[in-house]
Amino acid sequence: MDIQCTEHELSVLKKVAFAAHQLHMPCYLIGGFVRDKILGRPTKDADFVCVGDGMALAKAAAHNFHPAPRVSYFKNFGTAHFRLNHGFDMEFVGARKESYRSHSRNPEVSPGTITDDQNRRDFTINALAISLNEGDYGKLVDPFNGLDDMQQQLIRTPMDPDQTFSDDPLRMMRAIRFASQLKFRIEPETFHAITRNRERIKIISQERITVELNKIILSPQPSIGFKLLYDSQLLHLIFPQMVDLAGAEFIEGKGHKDNFYHTLQVLDNVAKRSGDLWLRWAAILHDIGKPATKRFEDGHGWTFHGHDAVGGRMVPKIFVKLKLPQSDTMKFVRKLVELHLRPISLTKENISDSAIRRLLFDAGPDFDELMILCESDITSKNKYKVNRYLENFELVKRRCEEVEEKDRMRAWQPPITGELIMEVFGIPPSRKVGDIKDAIRNAILDGIIPNDYEAAFQYMLKKGEENGLQPVK
Structure with missing residues (x-):
């Protein structure tokens, strides 16, 4: 076999192969499992495609495990799924051809060959398959040179990219998501096709768009994905408030920083310090109120007075539009947006215990996350300036620790109700x-x-x- 599997994974694959052999049904391991094994990434699920009835194969394969897992059938899609005891997910589908209509990403499907099934895959690196058949067990089936693309760190569609993205516009988001997660490049013609077909994203539900957006945000360096979203102008359609941050304006020789790229730098800084999705959302939205509050003051320059409060009021509306949860997570993000200037402002004054107590009280249990955001917000091309701010910020953190140890304000509630x-x-x-x-x-x-x-x-x-x-x- 061309990929390195654990003994347990090999045992699982052989059980599936035995079931397929009993049914006289050609079967292949395909897609993400193969890709991630080649890349050395952790895997928690596997997709199997067979030339025949995928639901029948799932049923037969399940009987080869003890205890036999419960199989879920999705007859409308011709797929079946079960989960093994250790949390490994397995999905089965019959090989198929697909045809699309312009108003929907849901295809009309008909039975097909393994070649037909690979033709319908979104990207060459996801079209890789491994045979589980007796005659060529373990052989890599790679009709689109996906292995070469993986070595070149390239995202490319197997077929014509315009047709691929027009058929299923969510694939445009997926291309950018994979580029962000894997730090791959999108092949130029594939990227141009995303730009040309960007308006097609409008037929995709907001929920599905947001799932992909969150995966981009959770990638190791989220700015990769956001730059691609911006350059393709997909971001203009799915998140225009963030696009409004872009650009720097100059009057009388005085300009302000490009708040879009500043936001991406803050987001990357947070990503180095935390894997928390909602803290990363706070980084994305911390300056979202700046376009609405931007003013030029003679003799002073550009100001963004009150952008923290304005941004806080924008958070619930953005969460509604993006179909993000209207729960404690939204309140957490709003709180951090509204408080993100407070710790930095303390570096510019003599820090009183009163100011520290109020910060600790207002931040409450989210104080540590607020401090991560604020430290990540210290950005400048001037390294001396950044180091000076970071030193001042360390002073604030130490003072907060001292006051917290003495007064226990973070979990404090007034003694009189x-x-x-x-x-x-x-x-x-x-x-x-x-x-x-x-x-x-x-x-x-x-x-x-x-x-x-x-x-x-x-x-x-x-x-x-x-x-x-x-x-x-």
């Missing part, structure tokens, strides 16, 4: 309750009173009296 305020003063929910609660919280954050119940209770009585309230007997 609104319910207690209402009970003590015998009042219903009202603005006065909120004002007293805020006053207690601010007094603790500002160091006016210590962070303990008795001090907070006495301060509550004082603030209640100032608001014309008396404790009930």
